[in-house]
Structure formats: structure tokens, C-alpha cells
Amino acid sequence: MWHMSGVRVLVGTRKGVFVLTADEGRSDWTVSEPLFSGWEIYHVAGSRLDPDRIYASQSTGWFGQLIQRSDDGGKTWEPVGKEFRYDGEPGTHQWYDGTPHPWEFARVWHLEPSVHDVDTVYAGVEDAALFRSTDGGGSWQELPGLRTHDSAPSWQPGAGGMCLHTVIEDPSDPLRLFTAISAAGVFRSDDGGASWLPKNRGLRSGQIPDEDAEVGHCVHRLAMHPDRPQTLFMQKHWDVMRSDDAGDNWREVSGNLPTDFGFPIAVHAHEPETVYVVPITSDSEHVVMDGKLRVYRSRTGGDQWEPLTAGLPQENCYVNVLRDAMAVDSLDSCGLYFGTTGGQVYASSDAGDSWAPIVRDLPAVLSVEVQTLP
Amino acid sequence: MVLPAHLRSLANLSGEVTVVAGDEPTIRSVLDALERAHPALRGTIRDQESGKRRPFVRYYACSEDLSHEPVSTPLPPEVLAGKEPFLVVGAMAGG
Numbered sequence: 001m002w003h004m005s006g007v008r009v010l011v012g013t014r015k016g017v018f019v020l021t022a023d024e025g026r027s028d029w030t031v032s033e034p035l036f037s038g039w040e041i042y043h044v045a046g047s048r049l050d051p052d053r054i055y056a057s058q059s060t061g062w063f064g065q066l067i068q069r070s071d072d073g074g075k076t077w078e079p080v081g082k083e084f085r086y087d088g089e090p091g092t093h094q095w096y097d098g099t100p101h102p103w104e105f106a107r108v109w110h111l112e113p114s115v116h117d118v119d120t121v122y123a124g125v126e127d128a129a130l131f132r133s134t135d136g137g138g139s140w141q142e143l144p145g146l147r148t149h150d151s152a153p154s155w156q157p158g159a160g161g162m163c164l165h166t167v168i169e170d171p172s173d174p175l176r177l178f179t180a181i182s183a184a185g186v187f188r189s190d191d192g193g194a195s196w197l198p199k200n201r202g203l204r205s206g207q208i209p210d211e212d213a214e215v216g217h218c219v220h221r222l223a224m225h226p227d228r229p230q231t232l233f234m235q236k237h238w239d240v241m242r243s244d245d246a247g248d249n250w251r252e253v254s255g256n257l258p259t260d261f262g263f264p265i266a267v268h269a270h271e272p273e274t275v276y277v278v279p280i281t282s283d284s285e286h287v288v289m290d291g292k293l294r295v296y297r298s299r300t301g302g303d304q305w306e307p308l309t310a311g312l313p314q315e316n317c318y319v320n321v322l323r324d325a326m327a328v329d330s331l332d333s334c335g336l337y338f339g340t341t342g343g344q345v346y347a348s349s350d351a352g353d354s355w356a357p358i359v360r361d362l363p364a365v366l367s368v369e370v371q372t373l374p
Numbered sequence: 375m376v377l378p379a380h381l382r383s384l385a386n387l388s389g390e391v392t393v394v395a396g397d398e399p400t401i402r403s404v405l406d407a408l409e410r411a412h413p414a415l416r417g418t419i420r421d422q423e424s425g426k427r428r429p430f431v432r433y434y435a436c437s438e439d440l441s442h443e444p445v446s447t448p449l450p451p452e453v454l455a456g457k458e459p460f461l462v463v464g465a466m467a468g469g
């Protein structure tokens with residue numbers, strides 16, 4: 001079950017990890033027993049250089065943050081480094097009420113194994129900062145240039161906390177990195193993470209006093225096709241955006257979406273202009289619209305969107321799909337996966353044309369990643 | 375000592391755990407000894423940096439709550455004699 005040609009879907013939930021496996025047909029699924037049962041798993045991610053290397057961010061309110069690592073495709077795990085110490089005196093950011101609030105580590109939201117080096121992995125944390133390990137998670141060092149950016153004392157948490165939730169490497173340039181923070185926005189480094197610049201030009205957010213501010217935007221997720229590192233897609237709090245100059249400028253591509261609020265965004269594995277989002281009613285109603293679970297696909301890089309509904313519930317459905325809970329595989333017929341706060345994981349093996357649940361009754365899903373296995 | 379189920383599974387322990395913590399064990403020294411013997415538990419009971427008890431963790435022994443006692447407090451004689459355990463407990467929280 002652990003070593004086979006096909007796909008391995010890594011699901012992080014409120015109460016443990018589940019590993020879902022299938023062959024290339026992706027119709028006959030095996031669901032693992034829960035791993036780390038009872039622990040909150042914000043993210044599970046495998047290395048693209050070595051699919052046997054997987055990391056999990058594990059935490060509870062009682063016992064804090066742990067990082068688990070597997071070197072055999074998820075069969076066995078070992079706790080690794082869990083010390084996330086801010087570099088130097090961490091200073092303050094703004095609290096919800098506008099008063100200064102000291103930076104405090106809460107949890108690891110996102111783990112990003114490097115595409116350049118198998119033992120390098122990034123961790124995006126709350127309160128927002130970026131950490132890197134170069135020894136496979138054994139120890140973590142902050143890249144403090146981001147958290148000490150001039151704008152940082154003005155950053156404010158989004159409703160889910162002030163989290164660094166997205167880390168994207170440029171596969172063609174080991175020195176270039178993108179991160180996104182709720183609710184500060186996008187930052188880019190061109191020197192391997194030492195220094196950072198906000199990249200939010202073109203974003204407009206009605207919830208902040210200056211709609212076009214340099215920082216303060218609640219970016220929910222970024223996505224990049226590895227062959228087009230200049231092009232980024234963004235699901236902002238409200239608005240779906242794209243940039244074709246590595247984040248220097250953004251334009252809105254929400255087009256005909258029924259609502260442009262949402263969390264995840266993903267790009268087709270073989271078609272860089274095919275993009276997926278899951279529209280969510282609003283920031284005050286974190287459920288899909290009209291009781292219908294619909295993925296929207298654009299084959300034109302945004303602006304024109306079509307609903308994908310075959311096999312998804314079209315009545316009495318009121319779930320959310322969180323920012324880290326959608327992924328694509330890279331088989332010839334691109335597979336798409338997402339998990340809901342209701343504990344369902346849905347899969348499509350035909351780029352979204354049709355869907356079926358892999359499993360329906362897991363704990364609330366926080367993250368979904370997929371590994372395409374040789 | 376008795377640990378919560380989550381921490382037993384993390385440290386691959388079953389049942390009670392016995393630690394050697396010197397001649398006059400205190401709350402601090404018994405936790406130090408536990409973490410030395412089982413490094414995976416570092417940071418799960420006490421903050422690694424400050425050494426402070428995590429907010430939702432409690433220490434009990436002999437039906438007494440020792441959570442708010444100074445960490446230099448000696449453990450009760452019944453615990454040293456092995457008649458009563460020192461309990462690390464996950465406080466009631468969440469739903």
C-alpha cells in the first residue's frame with residue numbers, strides 16, 4: 001500500500017493524518033488508519049525530490065508544536081526539531097485593536113520541502129515568520145529579514161491569526177522565494193530569503209483604510225505553475241488575482257465567479273492557464289454558496305470561469321475548503337483533490353470534469369497534498 | 375510518573391514511567407530527568423525556552439494540585455517511595 005505507482009494523498013485534519021492511496025486509475029482507494037490520532041495537523045507535505053521524505057506539522061493546545069518526519073513514504077515517523085525561536089528580540093506587530101502586540105510563536109501552518117535540496121525545508125509560522133531547516137527538519141533557523149521588514153510593526157492578524165501560510169520557491173532560480181501572510185500580503189526575496197520586498201501592487205482591499213496600501217492585504221493563497229515562475233495566481237480574502245511579472249503588478253481576474261471570496265487556488269499540472277478556485281459565500285459566511293459545492297475552473301488564466309459540479313453535492317452542502325486543502329497531481333490526466341471542513345476528501349482524475357469522494361467522514365480537513373509516485 | 379496518552383505515544387512509553395532525579399527530587403528536577411530520558415518530550419510539558427509550564431498542563435500528586443507551586447518544591451514522600459505517582463495531566467479544555 002505504501003510503495004506503488006500512482007498517487008498518495010496526504011490529508012491533515014483536526015484530529016490526525018490520513019494517507020489515501022490509489023493506482024493511476026484513481027478510482028480504487030485505500031484509506032490509512034489515523035496517524036497522530038487526536039493531534040491537530042495543519043500540514044503534511046512530501047518532497048518533490050524524494051517522495052519517501054514527508055513532513056507533518058503536529059500540534060495541540062496542550063503540548064504545543066511538534067514536527068514529524070518520515071523517510072519511508074509515511075510508514076514510520078520520527079519527531080524532529082520543534083524549536084522555532086525568533087531571531088533576536090522579536091518586537092511587536094499590531095493586535096486586532098490596533099495596539100502593539102509582541103510576536104509570539106503559536107504554530108507551524110505550512111511546510112514547504114525545497115525543490116532545490118532534499119534536506120532543505122521551509123516552515124511558515126504564526127505569528128508570521130519564515131523558518132528554514134537545512135538538515136531535514138532537525139533544527140530550524142529564522143530568516144529574519146522578512147519579520148523585520150520596515151512594515152512589520154504595522155502588520156495585523158487576519159481572523160485566523162497572523163500566519164505565514166504560503167511559501168513558493170521559483171524552480172528556475174534558487175535565490176527567489178515568495179511568501180504570503182494574512183493579513184500583510186505577498187513578499188518576495190531575490191537573495192535566498194535574506195531580504196524581502198512587499199509585492200502587493202494592484203491589490204485593493206476594502207477592509208483596510210488605504211485600499212491600495214503597500215501591506216495589509218489578506219492574501220489567502222498563491223499558486224504557481226513550475227514552468228511559468230513569472231506568473232502567480234492569488235486567492236485574496238476577496239478577489240482572485242494574477243501577476244505576470246513575479247508579483248510586481250497584480251490584476252483582478254475574478255470575472256464571472258459567483259463570489260470571489262475563497263481560500264485555495266491551484267494550477268493544472270500541464271496547462272499553466274488552467275486555474276481552480278472554490279468560491280465561498282463571504283467572509284462572514286465561511287461556507288459554499290447556495291448549498292452547492294462547486295469548484296470553478298478557468299481555462300483562460302482567469303476572467304472566464306465555469307462551475308464543475310459532476311459528482312459534488314448540489315444541495316444541502318455547507319462546508320468550507322481551507323487554503324491548504326487543494327492539490328493537483330501530475331499524472332497525464334491531471335488529478336485534482338480537495339478536502340472540506342466537513343471531513344470529505346473529493347478527487348477528480350479528469351482535471352475537474354467529474355468528481356467522487358475518496359472518503360466522507362474524516363475530521364475537519366486542514367490540508368491536502370498529493371504525491372505522484374513513479 | 376504518569377503521563378497523558380498523547381505524550382506516552384510520542385515517547386513510545388506504556389504505563390507509568392520511572393525517572394531517577396537525584397536525592398531530593400523537585401518538580402523541576404523530575405521533569406528535567408524525564409526530558410533527559412525522553413528528549414521527544416522536551417517542550418511538550420514546559421516551554422523549552424522559558425521552562426514555564428504550558429498553560430493547559432497540570433501537575434498533580436497525592437490528590438494535590440502542584441501546578442502553581444514553585445518548581446523547587448520537593449516531591450511528596452509518597453511519590454519518592456513509589457507509592458503514589460507524580461501526574462502530568464492535560465487540563466480539561468476544548469470540546
